[in-house]
Amino acid sequence: MRSLLAAALLPLLTGCFLDRAALNTPFDPAAVSSLQPNASTADDVTRLLGAPVEVVQLGRRSAWRYEYEITKRAGLFLLLFGTRGSDTQSDRVWVFFDEADNVTHVGATFDASEAEYALPGFSSARSAGAGK
């Protein structure tokens, strides 16, 4: 009887959580792939992707960054032991311009969907360069 009572109470002494946080708004991969170096302009980029989250001056050139970031956290707390996992992944685009604001290069990575609720020992192995 005592064992049954202890077993019934044990789950009440533990806790767990799942948490998901997003930074910025997602953008359409199709819009990114429609950007053409030596053809698209800064106006095209702002029309398709909106305002960048960062602008970097590179001499007479410049580069704009777009990023949508997802963080997923999970935690499990037992009596004397707790385990937590945090996974942050992002969709990220850098668009490079010449001094006339024409697009010269585009680099894109789409990894936000790879974020997972991971706990040590329960998570899948990472693959390099997954969302390139």
Place this chain on the structure above:
Amino acid sequence: MSAPRGAARLAAVALVCGLSGCLQGDYNLGRVHQPLAPADVDGLRPGVDSLSVVLARLGAPLFVRELGEGIALAYGWLDEENWNVEAQLPLGDTGGVQFTYGNTDQQLPGVVVFIDPSLMVRRIERGVLRDLLPTKARPMTLEGEATGG
């Protein structure tokens, strides 16, 4: 005291310590961004490959920095597990190891690809991004532009 009774008392002490927060163990996992494939990095050829090749092979960097007349592209990631055991007396303060992620991308290990003014790969370095990235050089005056006073 018999062995079973001693074990029971030890378990009871551990339970009390745990419930009062004076003994706690943590096992944490932290992941930030995806690692680059080593073959993709090793395959870049300084003086031969261009910025276009770097972006096509490695994707979008975390950071882009001006470096003289060239550019530095920084790629970073983290995938680590750590554990921590914390014992705490009710009257004392102790700190523990805790994984946190905020605006700390520059502390990540990774790769920086240095691009020369002709937009060709000059060199590739590995390490902590904060140590590899150039310190901030702006503001600077572009040739032919007056900044005024």
